[in-house]
Amino acid sequence: MLKSKDSPNKTIRMELPNNRYKERPDIxxxxxxxxxxxxxxxxxKSKTDDQIAKLLLDLQNEMDPLDLKIQHLVSGIKFYVDHHLEELFPNPEYKTCKLATGxxxxxxxxxxxKTRGTAKFYEKVxxxxxxxxxxxNLVN
Incomplete structure (x- = not known):
């Protein structure tokens, strides 16, 4: 019995050939x-990677239209909020407007x-x- 490297609890049952080699041709x-x-x-592995790539491509093709719809709805919400700030946020201290759905x-x-780098760091790089x-030389 062999234990798989990837999953220590999983035991693989298989017949293994004798590995006590006696001569050079055996090795x-x-x-x-x-x-x-x-x-x-x-x-x-290559076959599985190809299948994964196909699945990811199919997933992306299905998700793209949904992402586009979300972007469209978000842009409409942003446009409305930009034009109705006083109505949605009457108190300037509260920056949250609760709706029935969110x-x-x-x-x-x-x-x-924001970067943590300093001018000295960038100069060194x-x-x-x-x-x-x-x-x-380009600037001068």
Whole structure:
């Protein structure tokens, strides 16, 4: 009995050939069998990867129209909220409007991305890749 590497609780029952080799040709045959088994594993993995890729493509094709509908509805909601802020958010301290089917949350600050890098860090990265000199030549 063998235990699978991937799942320690799963036991695989199979007949295994004798692995007590007595001569050099036996070892050569065993190495050949290892190569054949590995090729079979690769073939099975490739076949499964192809099936997964097809499933993912089919999923994406089904999801795209739904994502488009969601984007369309969200843009309509945003347009309405932009034109009815006073009605939806009468108290400036409360930035949440509760509806029967969900909530709208007002965000006054535009979305942003912050980096922790400093000018010195960026200068080092650009210098290490010889890009700082090229950038300075381009700007000047």
């Amino acid at each position: 050569a045959l065993a190495v050949q069998q290892i190569g054949e088994i590995k090729r079979e594993k690769d073939r099975i 909530t709208l949350k007002l965000r006054k600050v535009p979305p942003s991305v 650009l210098t290490d890749n010889n890009l700082l000199e090229k950038f300075n």
